[in-house]
Amino acid sequence: MEQKIRxxxxxxxxxxxxxxxxxxxxxCPEIEIAAGADLRESRRAWFRESMPQSAEIYESxxxxxxxxxxxxxxxxxxxxxxxxxxxxxxxxxxxxxxxxPAAVSATAARHMCETSRRTGKQLTFMxxxxxxxxxxxxxxxxxxxxxxxxxxxxWIITDWYRTQRYYDSGSWRATWTGEGGGVLxxxxxxxxxxxxxxxxxxxxxxxxxxxxxxxxxxxxxxxxVYLEFxxxxxxxxxxxxxxxxxxxxxxxxxxxxxxxxxxxITRIWKLPQNERDICFSSDNPWFRIDPDARxxxxxxxxxxxxxxxNSFAAHLLHGNPLTAEKEDGLRExxxxxxxxxxxxxxxxxxxxADENEFNQMLKEKTAGSQMKTGEDITYQTSHTGTGxxxx
Amino acid sequence: MEQKIRxxxxxxxxxxxxxxxxxxxxxCPEIEIAAGADLRESRRAWFRESMPQSAEIYESxxxxxxxxxxxxxxxxxxxxxxxxxxxxxxxxxxxxxxxxPAAVSATAARHMCETSRRTGKQLTFMxxxxxxxxxxxxxxxxxxxxxxxxxxxxWIITDWYRTQRYYDSGSWRATWTGEGGGVLxxxxxxxxxxxxxxxxxxxxxxxxxxxxxxxxxxxxxxxxVYLEFxxxxxxxxxxxxxxxxxxxxxxxxxxxxxxxxxxxITRIWKLPQNERDICFSSDNPWFRIDPDARxxxxxxxxxxxxxxxNSFAAHLLHGNPLTAEKEDGLRExxxxxxxxxxxxxxxxxxxxADENEFNQMLKEKTAGSQMKTGEDITYQTSHTGTGxxxx
Numbered sequence: 001m002e003q004k005i006r007x008x009x010x011x012x013x014x015x016x017x018x019x020x021x022x023x024x025x026x027x028c029p030e031i032e033i034a035a036g037a038d039l040r041e042s043r044r045a046w047f048r049e050s051m052p053q054s055a056e057i058y059e060s061x062x063x064x065x066x067x068x069x070x071x072x073x074x075x076x077x078x079x080x081x082x083x084x085x086x087x088x089x090x091x092x093x094x095x096x097x098x099x100x101p102a103a104v105s106a107t108a109a110r111h112m113c114e115t116s117r118r119t120g121k122q123l124t125f126m127x128x129x130x131x132x133x134x135x136x137x138x139x140x141x142x143x144x145x146x147x148x149x150x151x152x153x154x155w156i157i158t159d160w161y162r163t164q165r166y167y168d169s170g171s172w173r174a175t176w177t178g179e180g181g182g183v184l185x186x187x188x189x190x191x192x193x194x195x196x197x198x199x200x201x202x203x204x205x206x207x208x209x210x211x212x213x214x215x216x217x218x219x220x221x222x223x224x225v226y227l228e229f230x231x232x233x234x235x236x237x238x239x240x241x242x243x244x245x246x247x248x249x250x251x252x253x254x255x256x257x258x259x260x261x262x263x264x265i266t267r268i269w270k271l272p273q274n275e276r277d278i279c280f281s282s283d284n285p286w287f288r289i290d291p292d293a294r295x296x297x298x299x300x301x302x303x304x305x306x307x308x309x310n311s312f313a314a315h316l317l318h319g320n321p322l323t324a325e326k327e328d329g330l331r332e333x334x335x336x337x338x339x340x341x342x343x344x345x346x347x348x349x350x351x352x353a354d355e356n357e358f359n360q361m362l363k364e365k366t367a368g369s370q371m372k373t374g375e376d377i378t379y380q381t382s383h384t385g386t387g388x389x390x391x
Numbered sequence: 392m393e394q395k396i397r398x399x400x401x402x403x404x405x406x407x408x409x410x411x412x413x414x415x416x417x418x419c420p421e422i423e424i425a426a427g428a429d430l431r432e433s434r435r436a437w438f439r440e441s442m443p444q445s446a447e448i449y450e451s452x453x454x455x456x457x458x459x460x461x462x463x464x465x466x467x468x469x470x471x472x473x474x475x476x477x478x479x480x481x482x483x484x485x486x487x488x489x490x491x492p493a494a495v496s497a498t499a500a501r502h503m504c505e506t507s508r509r510t511g512k513q514l515t516f517m518x519x520x521x522x523x524x525x526x527x528x529x530x531x532x533x534x535x536x537x538x539x540x541x542x543x544x545x546w547i548i549t550d551w552y553r554t555q556r557y558y559d560s561g562s563w564r565a566t567w568t569g570e571g572g573g574v575l576x577x578x579x580x581x582x583x584x585x586x587x588x589x590x591x592x593x594x595x596x597x598x599x600x601x602x603x604x605x606x607x608x609x610x611x612x613x614x615x616v617y618l619e620f621x622x623x624x625x626x627x628x629x630x631x632x633x634x635x636x637x638x639x640x641x642x643x644x645x646x647x648x649x650x651x652x653x654x655x656i657t658r659i660w661k662l663p664q665n666e667r668d669i670c671f672s673s674d675n676p677w678f679r680i681d682p683d684a685r686x687x688x689x690x691x692x693x694x695x696x697x698x699x700x701n702s703f704a705a706h707l708l709h710g711n712p713l714t715a716e717k718e719d720g721l722r723e724x725x726x727x728x729x730x731x732x733x734x735x736x737x738x739x740x741x742x743x744a745d746e747n748e749f750n751q752m753l754k755e756k757t758a759g760s761q762m763k764t765g766e767d768i769t770y771q772t773s774h775t776g777t778g779x780x781x782x
Contacts, residue, residue, distance in 0.1 A: 158644070282556060285557030
């Protein structure tokens with residue numbers, strides 16, 4: 001292996017192009033763009049014009065995987081393509097960094113993880129929000145044990161606003177056939193992953209998923225979820241692409257204090273004593289305490305996609321830790337599938353959810369799905385992945 | 392009728408004593424304390440010593456109702472006593488101001504409302520949070536139509552912290568037999584009433600009610616509710632008496648802006664255009680707008696219980712409007728019962744909920760209930776009713 005990872009980029013749409021631009025701009029010094037692939041001639045033309053001359057260009061991901069001598073591939077195609085391309089790449093001796101979500105179903109994600117283990121080739125996912133100092137700071141605080149056990153988490157993540165134009169910009173977008181889900185599959189994988197990373201894997205969910213509530217789309221654009229965790233903590237997760245201006249407010253209530261992250265600032269309230277002890281030892285029926293809020297200091301770094309790409313390369317070259325393990329991708333889609341299943345059935349769903357039931361119900365959704373016609377539009381974007389979109 | 396309302400106060404515990412002190416201190420110039428009643432000699436002794444000599448003292452509410460020549464009664468006994476005392480007072484020609492909740496069941500509250508209509512005597516409830524300038528301000532803003540229709544409401548009301556000592560301070564507290572419910576019945580009637588006042592009556596709820604989660608009690612002390620409103624708006628309501636320091640954050644997302652009330656301040660974000668129009672007319676897939684937050688100005692007045700008492704007197708004397716109508720009390724307990732029923736059954740409950748089913752299930756809970764032993768303690772309190780408790 002060279003001192004640079006030779007990377008093949010499969011899918012040169014919004015996200016793939018953004019990764020290409022970042023790498024070509026020298027932001028990933030240990031990565032070299034070896035190849036690109038897209039089904040659309042217009043995107044291949046863009047790649048030819050914009051990327052280094054040395055980079056090969058292929059008409060499909062499969063072709064790239066079979067013919068390119070790259071070390072690893074970055075997969076940026078619609079979600080349903082993740083499984084087959086990942087498996088093919090791993091089987092062909094290439095490491096894989098795949099866009100989120102890992103796949104549309106936990107079954108597919110498990111297949112991808114198993115293939116990675118069998119082939120000994122690395123697999124990871126683009127959970128770029130884990131590089132955000134805000135969430136790293138909360139993770140470190142919770143890990144330290146300073147705040148005791150988590151009692152409650154409330155995440156209102158409704159600042160993923162999208163207009164109808166967004167959904168009309170790709171024929172695959174927001175259809176059961178093309179995307180396999182809505183806000184849960186496209187926007188929320190970051191928050192669901194962070195929720196699991198920070199608070200652990202829920203044991204059950206009860207969800208309401210409204211499909212096409214705010215847009216003319218097949219899939220859900222408004223989700224309300226109640227969660228339960230193994231040690232009795234509970235949670236609320238509310239997501240939407242129809243609220244303007246939306247909210248991104250994460251509150252984590254612990255035994256020894258409270259953490260609230262909103263507007264990019266994390267405030268913490270630390271108790272002098274564990275609330276569980278106060279409850280049973282205080283003589284005051286209405287015990288109150290108002291500790292001053294303190295702003296949680298962070299290292300200020302938030303490298304996002306570039307950070308994930310660089311840690312992927314550093315992992316392959318030097319054995320450094322990845323931003324997320326492949327099992328994190330599996331866990332995220334397991335939770336996502338459970339929420340969908342609860343929304344579809346109206347019932348509480350325990351995790352792990354029944355994958356056959358989920359797959360069967362998704363199949364029924366897909367059977368009734370109408371792939372849209374019309375040209376796919378690629379935008380020159382710069383995602384920060386926080387729900388913020390700088391034009 | 393005199394220029395002052397002659398008021399009989401039934402139940403001289405924490406709340407009844409607080410009302411007595413307020414009136415005796417001259418804060419209700421149109422109210423005169425005509426009589427008091429309590430089952431406990433210790434409380435009657437306190438009343439004799441602390442209240443005007445002219446005030447009569449009775450050993451029970453029924454006795455007071457039958458014998459006192461007061462114009463109206465203020466009922467401050469445990470919830471199960473509300474119905475019979477209210478009905479008896481109305482039947483005996485007395486107007487009634489009753490502490491919240493109206494009753495333990497919607498069936499009982501309906502009986503109280505019907506009796507008021509039949510007898511022509513006034514009935515209202517102690518929804519003192521309606522006098523808070525914060526909520527009046529939001530109510531006026533929503534009523535004005537300036538923000539368009541409501542799309543979503545998220546209320547995290549977890550600053551009702553109570554220690555075990557609170558629940559141990561009264562044998563009736565937090566038992567199915569003595570109180571008929573927990574945080575829903577005792578602390579949340581204010582917020583449920585405000586929710587209905589601000590956002591309208593939900594059409595369905597899906598709730599999880601954890602009983603004795605944070606305290607050694609029979610009833611619920613932790614509640615998570617998903618709500619749906621007639622025009623498609625949705626909501627989340629999270630309440631607990633086990634979070635320290637808790638949160639009181641009310642967010643109302645509307646078509647033309649967002650309202651967030653937290654830490655006693657209401658911030659509003661106004662859009663230049665209705666989001667529903669932006670969604671379908673904007674060329675920008677990721678349309679973003681960040682209007683400056685503005686603090687909603689209010690008149691600063693927050694007379695709380697004294698305000699309700701004074702408006703009750705002014706209504707009887709001059710026909711001024713009440714703080715809340717009797718039907719508001721009925722609606723609040725209808726919503727509360729529906730949440731309980733959903734929590735008990737694990738099912739979505741449409742409103743109006745099946746009252747027979749609720750009554751039957753409550754009866755079963757009561758059959759398994761253990762009334763506690765031990766002395767009832769009365770504290771010298773000063774409730775603001777916001778979850779804030781000043782010692």
